[in-house]
Amino acid sequence: MRIRFTKMQGAGNDFVVLDETRQRLDLSPAQYRWLADRHFGVGADQVLSVRPSPAAGVDFEYVIHNADGGEVEQCGNGARCFARYVRDSGLTSRDTVRVKTLSGVIEPCLNADGRVTVDMGPPVFDLPSVPFDAAGLSPHADGGWQKWHLALATSAGSPIVPVAVLSMGNPHAVQEVEDVDTAPVLTQGPLIETHSRFPKRVNAGFLQMVGRSHVRLRVWERGAGETLACGTGACAAVVAGIRLGRLDSRVDVQTRGGLLTIEWAGGDAPVFMTGPAVTVFEGEIEIPEQP
Ligand SMILES: N[C@H](CCC[C@H](N)C(=O)O)C(=O)O
Numbered sequence: 283m284r285i286r287f288t289k290m291q292g293a294g295n296d297f298v299v300l301d302e303t304r305q306r307l308d309l310s311p312a313q314y315r316w317l318a319d320r321h322f323g324v325g326a327d328q329v330l331s332v333r334p335s336p337a338a339g340v341d342f343e344y345v346i347h348n349a350d351g352g353e354v355e356q357c358g359n360g361a362r363c364f365a366r367y368v369r370d371s372g373l374t375s376r377d378t379v380r381v382k383t384l385s386g387v388i389e390p391c392l393n394a395d396g397r398v399t400v401d402m403g404p405p406v407f408d409l410p411s412v413p414f415d416a417a418g419l420s421p422h423a424d425g426g427w428q429k430w431h432l433a434l435a436t437s438a439g440s441p442i443v444p445v446a447v448l449s450m451g452n453p454h455a456v457q458e459v460e461d462v463d464t465a466p467v468l469t470q471g472p473l474i475e476t477h478s479r480f481p482k483r484v485n486a487g488f489l490q491m492v493g494r495s496h497v498r499l500r501v502w503e504r505g506a507g508e509t510l511a512c513g514t515g516a517c518a519a520v521v522a523g524i525r526l527g528r529l530d531s532r533v534d535v536q537t538r539g540g541l542l543t544i545e546w547a548g549g550d551a552p553v554f555m556t557g558p559a560v561t562v563f564e565g566e567i568e569i570p571e572q573p
């Protein structure tokens with residue numbers, strides 16, 4: 283099957299965008315994996331599908347597949363690129379759109395300075411909703427909130443890692459580190475991602491507090507490995523830092539791929555994320571029926 287695609291990136295988190303507003307492609311997980319493959323396909327962290335609105339009051343449906351081919355609930359950097367794509371392709375004439383995802387409706391808005399702000403909805407702390415299995419564990423008080431101690435089994439020993447656990451529609455486990463550049467992202471990331479306490483796996487954040495309104499972050503993403511930036515990961519890290527009493531309500535998040543700005547007023551207020559959304563190139567490709 284020959285398809286057209288648009289390659290985009292938001293703070294270095296990169297995407298293959300597929301326009302399915304006129305025709306569903308009905309790709310298989312293996313075909314999503316093939317598209318995301320950096321040697322045999324186009325190459326991306328996630329594949330984003332733009333589909334027609336499923337209901338009144340919503341402009342589009344936004345379907346997200348990780349590089350491993352699995353469909354997921356939310357993608358923050360992808361939401362910004364989604365908004366840029368539908369505007370630049372003429373699918374909408376509005377700068378703000380309402381978009382249905384697996385985890386609910388989000389509202390990206392194109393700003394005059396070229397960045398995009400997304401209302402990502404409120405964070406979720408209910409552990410079964412993350413989902414996180416806390417059976418037999420006791421939380422450890424930390425600042426104004428709590429952390430959970432995960433036992434990891436690595437070749438270099440069995441570290442206990444204290445993580446803050448929450449959902450931005452997708453699951454996140456956030457740990458604080460002294461320096462993201464030396465943090466054990468590549469060794470602990472996959473162990474946290476597949477930890478048995480996370481039945482749907484989890485995105486593993488490594489958060490360095492620089493100041494009360496400035497942090498550095500690396501994320502080992504569920505289904506994609508370490509990415510240059512993770513939008514929902516930045517939201518989750520800032521929300522955790524605010525609840526732990528270490529961050530103010532507006533925080534600049536320096537990722538390896540660029541700067542994201544996260545704002546959260548606390549409680550059940552929505553989280554706002556602002557950052558870049560860039561079209562890299564457009565192309566066509568022949569997808570194998572069975573890659
Ligand atoms: N890997 C994530 C999906 C993509 C999230 C990330 N790319 C973002 O910008 O939020 C998950 O499995 O939940």
